Amino acid sequence: MAGKFCVNLTHSKDDSDRATVGFVLANAALGSGKETLVFLSIEGVRLANKGFAESIHEEGFPPLRELMDNFAKGGGTIYVCSPCFKKRKLDENNLVAGASIVGGAKLVEFLSDGSPCVTF
């Protein structure tokens, strides 16, 4: 069964539980054969910089870095909200695998066929 699935992730170290479960669910969608997008927005954009996720390891889950690596290796896509990223003065030359900085049109395009999106 084809189809797409989006996870809008709005947290990082400010709520490591949400950040972790967001990527767990994204991996579930990817593992279920869905074309899967993680849209990093608000505080979630910090995860787009290499190294930032290293210290996030929520009890009961694999380390976030491992979840993100597996997502990228499995063919998942990560979009990073451009204004959220710029506002925080993060490094656009130090992105994690599978990530690209985009404007809102890319998210709207991905969802425009009615694809589901859940927010953490």
Next chain:
Amino acid sequence: MDDADVVWDAEDLACGVLLLRLRGRMEAMRPGQVIRLIAKDPGAAEDMPAWCRLTGHTLLSAEPPVYRIRRKEG
């Protein structure tokens, strides 16, 4: 004893971690081959039938924590 070509003890892996690794193992199998999955996470009892419906693989049996899944053709 059963007809499994592959046996994987996933122990207590759950949710996305389990499903993404299972996908990788299924992709390494040939069409028609059967995996005998041992998944002790309580969520697997509902997830495995749903995952098979989503992916097109065939759930041959579900006797938690043991699931037998046949890889789809193609």
